Structure formats: C-alpha cells, structure tokens
Amino acid sequence: MSVEAGRTPGQTHRTAYDEDTHARLAADAAQIIARYPQERSALLPMLHLVQAEDGYVSPRGIAFCAATLGISTAEVSAVATFYTQYKRHPNGEYTVGVCTNTLCAIMGGDAIWEHLSDELGIGHDETTDDGAITLERIECNAACDYAPVVMVNWEFFDNQTPESADELVGKLRAGEPVAPTRGAESVCSFKQMSRVLAGFPDGRADEGVGAGGPTVRGTVLARENGWEAPAFPGDEPSDAQQSTKPSSGPDASAATHTPKAGDEQSSAERPAATAADSSAAQQENKQASDEAKES
Amino acid sequence: MATTLAPVLTAHWDADRSWTLQTYEDNGGYRGLRRALNMQAPDVVTMVKDSGLRGRGGAGFPTGMKWGFLPAPDGGPRYLVVNADESEPGTCKDIPLMMASPQHLIEGVIITSYAIGCHHAFIYVRGEVLHVYRRLLRAVEEARAAGYVGTDILGSGYDLEITVHAGAGAYICGEETALLDSLEGLRGQPRLKPPFPAVAGLYARPTVVNNVESIASVPGIVVGGADWFKQMGTERSTGHGLFSLSGHVTNPGQYEAPLGITLRELLEMAGGMRGGRALKFWTPGGSSTPIFTAEHLDVPLDYESVGAAGSMLGTRALQIFDETTSVVRAVTRWTEFYKHESCGKCTPCREGTFWLAQVLQRIERGQGTSADIDLLLDLCDNILGRAFCALGDGATSPITSAVQYFREEFEAGCHTPADVLFPPERSALFDYRPRSGAQLAGAH
Numbered sequence: 001m002s003v004e005a006g007r008t009p010g011q012t013h014r015t016a017y018d019e020d021t022h023a024r025l026a027a028d029a030a031q032i033i034a035r036y037p038q039e040r041s042a043l044l045p046m047l048h049l050v051q052a053e054d055g056y057v058s059p060r061g062i063a064f065c066a067a068t069l070g071i072s073t074a075e076v077s078a079v080a081t082f083y084t085q086y087k088r089h090p091n092g093e094y095t096v097g098v099c100t101n102t103l104c105a106i107m108g109g110d111a112i113w114e115h116l117s118d119e120l121g122i123g124h125d126e127t128t129d130d131g132a133i134t135l136e137r138i139e140c141n142a143a144c145d146y147a148p149v150v151m152v153n154w155e156f157f158d159n160q161t162p163e164s165a166d167e168l169v170g171k172l173r174a175g176e177p178v179a180p181t182r183g184a185e186s187v188c189s190f191k192q193m194s195r196v197l198a199g200f201p202d203g204r205a206d207e208g209v210g211a212g213g214p215t216v217r218g219t220v221l222a223r224e225n226g227w228e229a230p231a232f233p234g235d236e237p238s239d240a241q242q243s244t245k246p247s248s249g250p251d252a253s254a255a256t257h258t259p260k261a262g263d264e265q266s267s268a269e270r271p272a273a274t275a276a277d278s279s280a281a282q283q284e285n286k287q288a289s290d291e292a293k294e295s
Numbered sequence: 296m297a298t299t300l301a302p303v304l305t306a307h308w309d310a311d312r313s314w315t316l317q318t319y320e321d322n323g324g325y326r327g328l329r330r331a332l333n334m335q336a337p338d339v340v341t342m343v344k345d346s347g348l349r350g351r352g353g354a355g356f357p358t359g360m361k362w363g364f365l366p367a368p369d370g371g372p373r374y375l376v377v378n379a380d381e382s383e384p385g386t387c388k389d390i391p392l393m394m395a396s397p398q399h400l401i402e403g404v405i406i407t408s409y410a411i412g413c414h415h416a417f418i419y420v421r422g423e424v425l426h427v428y429r430r431l432l433r434a435v436e437e438a439r440a441a442g443y444v445g446t447d448i449l450g451s452g453y454d455l456e457i458t459v460h461a462g463a464g465a466y467i468c469g470e471e472t473a474l475l476d477s478l479e480g481l482r483g484q485p486r487l488k489p490p491f492p493a494v495a496g497l498y499a500r501p502t503v504v505n506n507v508e509s510i511a512s513v514p515g516i517v518v519g520g521a522d523w524f525k526q527m528g529t530e531r532s533t534g535h536g537l538f539s540l541s542g543h544v545t546n547p548g549q550y551e552a553p554l555g556i557t558l559r560e561l562l563e564m565a566g567g568m569r570g571g572r573a574l575k576f577w578t579p580g581g582s583s584t585p586i587f588t589a590e591h592l593d594v595p596l597d598y599e600s601v602g603a604a605g606s607m608l609g610t611r612a613l614q615i616f617d618e619t620t621s622v623v624r625a626v627t628r629w630t631e632f633y634k635h636e637s638c639g640k641c642t643p644c645r646e647g648t649f650w651l652a653q654v655l656q657r658i659e660r661g662q663g664t665s666a667d668i669d670l671l672l673d674l675c676d677n678i679l680g681r682a683f684c685a686l687g688d689g690a691t692s693p694i695t696s697a698v699q700y701f702r703e704e705f706e707a708g709c710h711t712p713a714d715v716l717f718p719p720e721r722s723a724l725f726d727y728r729p730r731s732g733a734q735l736a737g738a739h
Binding site: 035036037038040041042043044045047048069078079082083084085086097100101102103105106107108110111114115138139140141142143144145146147148151153154155156159161162180182183184193196197198199201202204205206208210211213214215216217218219220221222225227228229230232233 | 299300301302303305306307308309310312313314315372381382383384385386387388389390391394395396415421422423424425426428429430432433436458459460461462463464465466477478479480481482483498515518519520522523526527535538539540541542543546547548549550551552564565582612614616620624625628629632635636638719720722723724725727729730
C-alpha cells in the first residue's frame with residue numbers, strides 16, 4: 001500500500017485498499033449496484049460505503065468508486081463535493097449538528113451553538129483534537145416541533161439546552177454511550193452510521209420509540225375528545241365518535257370533480273410553493289396544454 | 296361545532312411498536328392493497344382522481360391527475376419515486392410519519408405502483424435521518440416477508456421491487472428533477488423542462504414523483520372510497536392533512552385535521568401561544584411561503600383560501616413566532632439557508648441569494664443604508680420567475696412578505712441591530728446570556 005501526502009500539512013492519504021479490503025468493498029458494491037436498474041445510481045450509497053471504511057470520502061475511495069462504476073475520478077469528486085454529508089477530511093467519531101435554521105435558532109439553537117463552539121474550541125465542520133467530535137451548524141432536520149434540536153450522527157436529540165448539549169458532548173468525549181430521544185438505544189459511530197446509509201441494515205430498526213410527545217399530540221388530543229375521522233363505509237363507527245357525518249356510501253356522480261390544469265383551482269396558476277414541488281405544477285400545466293392541443 | 300381533528304394517518308402513532316407490520320395490520324393495514332389488487336389499475340387511478348387528493352408536498356397538484364399524465368404503456372419500465380427528502384424549513388410531517396408508521400407509506404407505494412403499472416419503486420429519503428432510514432428498510436423487509444412486495448403479490452401476478460435510497464444532504468434534491476438526477480448518481484441539480492418526469496423521468500422513462508404524505512393517503516382512499524375522503528376538507532381542498540405546529544406555541548406537534556381548519560382553531564388545540572404572548576408572524580407552509588400575521592388567524596388553511604390571502608398552503612408547516620422575535624433575524628437566517636442550498640446552476644439564484652444575504656446581514660447588524668430595502672426588493676424582483684427552479688422563487692417569499700408587513704423593522708436596521716431591538720434571549724425557550732455582539736450570520 002502506498003501513501004501520498006494530502007493537501008493538509010501533515011495529512012497523508014492511503015492511495016489504495018489492500019487486497020482483502022478491496023474484495024470486501026467490491027462485494028458490498030456489487031450488492032448496492034444490484035438494487036438499481038442502472039449502476040450509476042449506486043454512486044451515492046457507495047460514497048456512504050467509502051465513509052464507512054475510511055471515515056471520509058478518501059482519495060482511494062473516490063478511485064474505487066470510479067473504477068467500479070466505470071466513470072472518472074473527476075465525476076465522482078463532482079458528486080462527492082455537492083452533498084454536505086460527504087466529508088472531505090477525516091470526520092470525528094461523532095458528528096454533532098446544531099440546528100441553526102431560523103426556527104431552532106430562535107428557540108435557542110444559536111445559544112446552544114455558541115456554547116458548544118466555545119466549549120469545544122472549534123467552529124463549523126471542525127473536529128476536536130481527540131478526534132471525537134466534528135461540530136456542524138446544520139439546516140432544518142424536520143423536527144421543528146422538538147426545537148431546539150441537536151443531531152448526533154443523524155439521530156435526534158430533541159428539546160436541547162446549552163446544559164444538556166454540554167453534557168451530551170462530555171459523554172461523547174469520555175467514550176460513554178448516549179441515547180437519542182427518538183432513535184436507536186445508543187448512538188453508533190460515524191462509520192457504522194455510514195454503512196447503514198449505504199443500505200446495509202444494522203438490525204436496530206426496532207429499537208427506540210415510535211414517536212415522541214409532540215408527534216402524537218394530535219393523536220392523543222383527538223382520542224381524549226372523541227374526535228375521529230369519518231368511518232370507512234361498512235365499518236362500524238366506534239362509540240367515541242361524535243363529529244363524524246354518516247357515511248354517504250358510494251356516489252359516483254358526486255365524485256367527478258376533476259380540476260383541469262390551468263383552471264383556477266389547479267396549482268398550475270399558483271406560484272411555486274416549495275422547491276420540492278413547484279415543478280410538478282409547471283409540468284402538468286404544460287402537459288395538459290399539450291394534450292389540449294392534440295385533442 | 297368548530298373543526299375538529301381527523302386522525303387517519305396519525306390514528307395509531309402512539310400504539311405500542313407502531314412502526315411494525317403487526318401493529319399496522321392489527322389496525323386495518325393492507326386492506327387497501329387487497330382491495331386495489333381486485334380492481335383494474337385504471338379504476339384505482341380514477342378513484343384517487345375522484346377523491347380530489349392534491350399533492351401534500353407543497354404545490355397541491357391533483358395526485359390522480361398526475362398519475363394520469365403517464366403516456367400509454369410501451370412495454371418498457373415506468374417508475375414511482377417517492378419524495379421523502381423533507382427539508383423545507385419548518386416542515387416536519389413526513390419524517391415522523393415514516394418513523395412512527397412506515398407501513399402506511401409502503402402500502403401506498405404498492406397500491407400506487409400497481410395503479411400506474413410500475414414494477415420498481417424508489418423511496419428517496421434524506422440521509423440525515425438515520426433511524427427513519429432503518430425503519431424504512433425494515434418496513435420493506437417485513438412487507439416482503441408478508442408477500443406484499445416481490446413477485447406475484449398476494450397471488451395477483453403483479454410484481455414489485457422497492458428500493459429505499461438515502462440521500463446525502465442537499466435541500467435542492469426535494470425539487471423533483473434534482474431528486475431524479477441525484478437518484479441517478481449525479482449532482483442534484485434541476486433539469487430543464489420539458490421533458491417532464493411523466494414523459495422522461497428516472498432513466499428517461501415515464502415517472503411519477505409524489506410526496507410521502509400523498510402516497511400514504513392512498514390506502515385510506517382505496518378502502519374508504521373517494522366520497523369518504525371528500526367528507527373531509529373543503530370542496531376543492533379535500534381530505535385530511537398533517538398540520539405541523541412549531542415555535543412559540545404551548546404544545547407544538549402534529550395535528551391531523553381536515554383541510555380548511557384555521558390557525559386560530561389549531562392554536563386553541565395547541566394550548567395557545569407560550570406564556571400568553573402575542574402572535575407576531577407565522578408561515579402557513581414552510582419558509583418558502585410568504586409569512587402571515589395575526590390578521591390571518593381565521594384564514595381557512597386550504598389551497599384556495601391561503602392563496603387568496605397572499606401566501607401558499609405549502610407543506611402546512613406552521614412556524615409560529617411571538618412578539619419577542621425579530622423578523623429581520625428570522626428572514627436573514629432563512630436567506631442564508633437559501634444561499635447555502637442554492638445548487639449554483641442558474642445565475643439569478645446563485646448570485647441573487649448571495650447578495651440578498653449580504654444586504655440582510657448588514658440590516659441585522661444595524662448597518663443598513665436607506666437604499667437597502669429597495670435594493671432587497673429589486674434583487675427579489677430579479678430572482679422571482681427568473682430562476683431555474685422554485686428554490687430561487689422561495690428565497691424571495693419571506694423577504695418580500697416581511698417587508699410588506701414589517702417594513703419599519705427593516706428601516707430600523709439602518710441604525711439599530713436586531714439583537715438590540717429584540718434581545719434573542721427573550722425568544723429562546725431557556726434562560727441564557729448571549730455573547731455580547733455575537734454575529735452568527737453567514738458562518739457557513
């Protein structure tokens with residue numbers, strides 16, 4: 001195995017995997033590729049796999065992906081540098097991410113960030129000298145009803161304070177296990193996490209809770225008040241039911257309200273709502289008009 | 296009687312081991328699939344069309360109609376891709392759904408795939424939710440073991456594979472064509488349209504891309520029928536939806552209700568504003584939807600009413616901020632998010648979000664100039680409608696709406712820092728002493 005100097009002073013990169021490691025990775029890669037109709041789709045999970053091996057997207061990992069998928073190392077690097085979860089230098093054992101997007105920041109995320117950054121003496125995407133913790137400012141992680149949120153190796157630590165976060169990183173640095181609020185019974189290492197993200201289950205899906213308090217708040221409130229959705233036709237309504245209208249049964253004539261794209265009730269006339277969906281509106285608008293032209 | 300909650304997807308989220316197939320079936324799960332497999336596929340599409348279900352990921356386009364846009368089968372593959380890349384700031388409904396009840400999604404995927412003639416479906420989940428990914432992988436395993444996934448499903452002769460794919464951190468991949476590029480192993484950048492995914496989507500084949508909650512709503516529609524679904528909601532915004540309350544409310548969380556419920560009703564259910572403080576501003580559907588104020592408390596939260604009031608229903612991510620909150624600070628932070636997440640493909644968004652952040656940061660520091668508000672609005676005008684995808688449009692929404700409702704706060708940014716006008720410790724949920732003169736803006 002050869003070694004070459006990295007761009008960071010004192011850092012070196014191994015330039016190839018030994019034979020056994022390569023064979024193991026090749027077998028894993030073959031499993032990943034088999035999940036997709038086209039092998040290029042395997043690149044994102046393969047980069048997670050590389051991180052599971054090396055703790056970051058290493059030069060030899062990039063070369064491995066390129067050789068396996070028959071693309072250039074430049075093409076692999078282009079992808080690896082686009083996504084924030086792919087690390088360009090060796091990551092700590094634990095990524096500690098403090099949500100500082102607007103809602104969490106205002107609810108206290110900024111204070112948690114200030115505190116952890118001061119305590120650990122590192123900034124965004126920097127790693128403690130002991131290699132335990134890489135600190136990140138993260139964007140919204142879809143847990144706003146638990147704000148402020150901290151993620152450790154992408155497991156949820158809900159409703160944090162500077163003190164709770166301080167205790168958390170203290171345990172992590174001391175090598176003690178920590179348990180997320182909603183997640184597995186303990187946080188796994190960065191490499192173990194990366195292997196799961198490559199699509200190799202670690203058998204821990206049944207650990208932990210199904211939901212936290214805020215997630216089921218409406219569920220519980222509805223039950224307390226006897227609020228239910230309308231019963232399915234043919235199902236016996238339950239005794240608790242109060243607000244349900246009687247089922248009207250199938251009535252096809254009433255069920256034919258189909259908005260046309262471009263009509264006022266279609267989304268095609270509305271401005272885009274989110275990056276996630278707006279293109280659909282444009283798409284159907286165009287298609288509907290194409291169809292209209294054809295018919 | 297005021298509108299009440301209507302738990303359908305959420306009905307059993309608090310059950311013991313709610314995420315397992317056993318619990319899901321004990322509560323009526325997979326009846327929809329059995330019924331669908333006894334129907335002709337086009338009839339399933341018609342049923343969903345008739346239900347009026349509209350996309351729950353933000354744009355609200357009729358789901359059944361979207362399915363109907365696929366061209367006639369040509370013998371080649373067609374795909375269903377579930378957009379589980381929930382990343383819109385404030386949006387927190389799909390992730391808890393997949394954590395608590397992933398089988399709801401899996402059953403919806405199977406029914407939808409059957410309806411559109413797909414034999415390989417994909418669930419693209421963001422990579423930053425490890426346990427949700429574990430649960431999804433397990434849910435597919437369990438469904439396969441029960442004969443719901445694989446070959447000859449329940450003896451119907453219908454075959455389906457489901458691949459759960461983890462992303463790697465990029466908001467833009469929630470845009471459906473960027474998601475498809477990402478799923479193909481590329482940088483997640485939006486595609487030029489046309490062609491649209493229905494014609495040339497994944498691997499240039501006909502593809503339906505739907506949001507998690509949309510797909511998870513399908514089994515109920517198939518069991519209950521279109522009319523059952525239409526008993527909930529309004530005439531044009533039918534059915535149930537997850538309303539996610541977060542921020543300065545007493546009891547934040549997920550509230551599943553008929554579309555058309557109001558924030559006033561939801562706030563009452565959530566115990567009101569924290570500490571009895573006054574509501575200042577809120578988003579109806581994530582940070583990309585123009586903000587609302589207390590004057591909008593009675594706007595019915597359906598697609599039409601929210602649109603008529605000047606915003607968008609979006610993802611029903613109700614981020615609620617009280618009177619202690621600096622709107623300048625909130626908007627600046629959202630703008631930094633858009634700058635960070637801009638994919639760089641088109642100039643208006645890449646350059647525009649950068650300059651928006653520069654201007655807002657100096658206003659937040661109290662160092663704005665008298666021309667800055669007009670400059671902000673001019674920048675927004677040069678992004679809105681000129682960007683390659685909706686990310687750029689979304690970046691302008693919080694700014695233009697905040698200037699509309701709170702212009703004086705931006706004007707104050709010419710002389711007074713936001714953290715002097717609105718000390719951040721008053722907004723936080725815990726007591727702390729902020730660093731003096733802390734400037735966090737633009738740290739990454």
